C-alpha cells in the first residue's frame with residue numbers, strides 16, 4: 001500500500017475503535033473518494049474483510065492451531081488494535097464496548113505525562129463514576145480528560161492561528177519523517193539478523209538455547225522499533241501540505257489526525273498534582289512543552 005492509503009486505513013480503524021458504526025466509516029471513505037485495495041468502491045463487506053485480515057497487523061494465523069502469530073512483516077495497525085477490532089466485530093452490538101476503549105483519548109501514547117513522578121506516561125481510563133480521565137500509574141494523580149483535552153485544544157488552536165506555526169510544523173514533521181526512515185532501516189537490519197540466526201544453529205555451532213535467547217532479543221527490538229514506527233508514521237504522514245487553514249482543519253480533523261497534530265506541536269503535556277483535594281481541573285496544573293519552541 002502507498003502511504004496515503006496506509007493513512008486512510010489507519011484512520012478507518014481508529015474511527016471504528018472509537019465507536020463509529022462501520023456503515024458510517026464506509027460513507028466517510030466514499031465521501032473522501034477513497035477506493036478499496038482492489039480499486040473498487042468500499043462496502044461494509046469489503047471493509048469487514050479488510051479488517052478481518054491479520055496481515056494488516058503484521059500477523060498470520062497458525063494453520064494448525066488458528067492462533068495469531070507475528071509474521072515479521074510490517075503492519076498498518078498494532079496487534080493490540082487488531083484484537084480489539086475483532087473482539088468488537090465478534091460482539092455484533094450485543095455488548096457495549098469496554099468502558100476504557102470507548103473514549104478516544106487524545107493524549108494517550110505518551111503525550112500526557114506525570115509532573116510529580118517526572119516522566120511516566122499517564123494512561124486514559126474511567127473513574128469509578130465513569131468519567132474519562134488520565135491517571136498516573138505510579139502515584140495515582142488524575143485529571144479529567146475533558147479538562148485536560150479542552151485546555152490542550154485551546155492552546156493548540158491558539159498556536160495554529162499564529163502565522164509562524166506552519167513552518168515550525170513542517171520542520172517538526174521532517175524530523176519525524178527522518179526518524180521513520182531510520183526506523184525502517186533499523187527494522188530491515190534486525191529482520192536480516194533474525195534470519196541469519198538460524199545458520200550457526202543448523203551448522204551445530206550454537207546450542208538451541210543460545211538460538212532461542214538470541215532470537216528473543218532480536219524479536220523484542222523489532223517489536224519496539226515497529227511500535228515506534230507506527231506511532232511516528234501517523235505523525236509523519238498527516239497531510240499538512242494541502243491544508244490552507246490550520247484552525248479550520250483542527251475543528252474538523254478526525255481524531256487520529258488531531259492526535260498527530262498535538263504530537264507535532266507538543267513534545268509533552270505535564271500534569272501536576274491538584275493543590276486541593278477534589279480539584280480535577282486543568283487550572284494551574286498543566287505545563288505544555290512546545291516542540292515548535294514558539295518560533296518567532
Ligand SMILES: [Zn+2]
Pocket residue numbers: 114115116117118136137138139140141
Ligand atoms: Zn505520578
